[in-house]
Amino acid sequence: MSIEITLTPAQKSLQRETREFARDVLTKVAGATRDIVGPEARAMATKPFYEQLIAAGFMRKCIPVEAGGECTGMIDAAVLCEEFYSVDVNVTTTLIGSVLGLYPVLLAGTPGQIAEFMPPFLAKKGAPLATFCSSEPGGSANSGAPAPAEGVRTQAKLDGGHWVINGRKQWVPTPLGWDGKGADLLTVVCRTDPDAAPEHGVSILAVQRPTPGLVFEHAHDGLGNRSHLSTRFRLDNVRVPVGNVLGGVGNGLKVAEASFTATAALVGVLGVGIMRAAFDFALKFAKTEKRGGAVPIIEHQAVGYALADAKTLIEASRYLSWAACKALDDKAPGAAELAFHAKIYGSECAVKVITSLMMVVGIDSYDHELPLAGLLQDAMVLPLFDGGNMGVRRRQLHSLMKTEGYDPLTAWGGA
Numbered sequence: 001m002s003i004e005i006t007l008t009p010a011q012k013s014l015q016r017e018t019r020e021f022a023r024d025v026l027t028k029v030a031g032a033t034r035d036i037v038g039p040e041a042r043a044m045a046t047k048p049f050y051e052q053l054i055a056a057g058f059m060r061k062c063i064p065v066e067a068g069g070e071c072t073g074m075i076d077a078a079v080l081c082e083e084f085y086s087v088d089v090n091v092t093t094t095l096i097g098s099v100l101g102l103y104p105v106l107l108a109g110t111p112g113q114i115a116e117f118m119p120p121f122l123a124k125k126g127a128p129l130a131t132f133c134s135s136e137p138g139g140s141a142n143s144g145a146p147a148p149a150e151g152v153r154t155q156a157k158l159d160g161g162h163w164v165i166n167g168r169k170q171w172v173p174t175p176l177g178w179d180g181k182g183a184d185l186l187t188v189v190c191r192t193d194p195d196a197a198p199e200h201g202v203s204i205l206a207v208q209r210p211t212p213g214l215v216f217e218h219a220h221d222g223l224g225n226r227s228h229l230s231t232r233f234r235l236d237n238v239r240v241p242v243g244n245v246l247g248g249v250g251n252g253l254k255v256a257e258a259s260f261t262a263t264a265a266l267v268g269v270l271g272v273g274i275m276r277a278a279f280d281f282a283l284k285f286a287k288t289e290k291r292g293g294a295v296p297i298i299e300h301q302a303v304g305y306a307l308a309d310a311k312t313l314i315e316a317s318r319y320l321s322w323a324a325c326k327a328l329d330d331k332a333p334g335a336a337e338l339a340f341h342a343k344i345y346g347s348e349c350a351v352k353v354i355t356s357l358m359m360v361v362g363i364d365s366y367d368h369e370l371p372l373a374g375l376l377q378d379a380m381v382l383p384l385f386d387g388g389n390m391g392v393r394r395r396q397l398h399s400l401m402k403t404e405g406y407d408p409l410t411a412w413g414g415a
């Protein structure tokens with residue numbers, strides 16, 4: 001395996017385009033949403049920005065070429081995620097959440113399913129939403145655990161030519177869509193055989209809008225991502241055609257795991273993006289602020305060392321996360337392990353680095369007038385979502401290392 005990553009001319013141009021779009025459009029999201037009360041109203045105010053993002057073709061740039069989009073691999077996704085997330089987490093999370101919602105189609109869908117479900121997301125118009133519905137009230141870290149664990153509680157039962165879904169989900173991005181009639185596509189993790197072991201009894205079903213039976217329960221009021229809507233909702237007798245199973249009946253956990261492995265590497269990249277924003281601010285502050293002293297505070301060794309330590313962690317997170325993306329593109333045997341390391345390291349570095357940069361800036365960083373307080377709030381989601389680092393990610397590495405024949409060198413390709 002090569003650890004060298006050289007951006008192609010097309011990827012350099014993607015980097016330029018995403019940076020310009022972030023500067024021209026996404027910088028305005030915070031100002032347009034900050035003073036709005038309530039998570040739903042704040043999220044609705046981001047719709048015009050999301051529409052611009054779709055019209056500029058950035059959803060297409062996240063969809064693989066083989067499915068009709070323009071994405072050539074995970075490095076493209078890393079370029080886009082770092083540039084967007086360093087400027088705005090809210091609209092960017094709506095985009096990434098939609099791409100996660102599409103992963104079961106992209107990774108496991110038949111050509112017929114791809115042709116049926118992808119068109120709204122390939123068109124450069126509107127504000128299409130897909131949403132991956134895995135998390136459930138009462139917890140979902142043990143969705144693959146055998147009885148007597150509850151595992152996945154949402155049930156789908158066959159009724160003639162349809163699956164009938166009943167259950168509850170939470171922390172799901174905008175499942176009812178912008179207008180309450182449903183997201184364009186929901187990919188719902190369901191138990192399709194209550195008597196089978198989870199690795200054979202869980203499936204992912206595609207639900208298209210508009211559909212009766214999606215019932216709103218609660219808009220989560222999160223610490224960060226204040227203008228990205230996460231929702232608790234119910235599926236009451238939601239009917240989908242029998243052919244809407246993605247990846248085959250009973251393969252749901254495998255498809256979910258493959259989806260979360262790809263996003264794990266990207267969460268590391270999101271950590272880099274948000275640390276980059278915090279570092280840029282703290283560096284400028286340190287070079288310009290004297291705080292009543294005779295020299296800018298960067299002249300003090302303690303401040304210089306803190307900035308140096310922060311930068312080391314940012315660069316290390318970037319190398320690890322981008323290497324994980326490249327390993328996934330190369331289908332390297334150690335790709336999944338690298339992706340989990342990237343998720344854990346990039347997300348936890350983000351919280352640590354922003355906290356230490358707040359100490360560089362000092363007390364004024366505690367006021368939302370400056371950006372660091374908000375960035376810390378936003379960064380806190382990174383170790384918690386996409387499978388919490390404690391319950392899922394660390395456990396996945398633990399299971400891998402317990403495997404007979406596990407070779408620690410496989411992760412970098414040196415085995």
Ligand SMILES: Cc1cc2nc3c(=O)[nH]c(=O)nc-3n(C[C@H](O)[C@H](O)[C@H](O)COP(=O)(O)OP(=O)(O)OC[C@H]3O[C@@H](n4cnc5c(N)ncnc54)[C@H](O)[C@@H]3O)c2cc1C
Binds near residue numbers: 100141142172222386
């Ligand atoms: C902005 C945002 C976007 C999100 N997007 C989505 C989405 O698109 N789709 C979706 O379905 N969800 C989404 N979520 C929800 C989120 O990704 C998951 O619900 C969350 O990651 C579940 O992880 P958890 O480990 O905290 O689970 P829980 O089941 O709540 O576990 C809680 C805690 O229990 C402990 N624990 C449980 N089991 C074990 C174990 N076996 N070993 C060790 N410790 C254990 C751990 O300490 C763990 O942290 C989103 C959330 C947010 C905030």
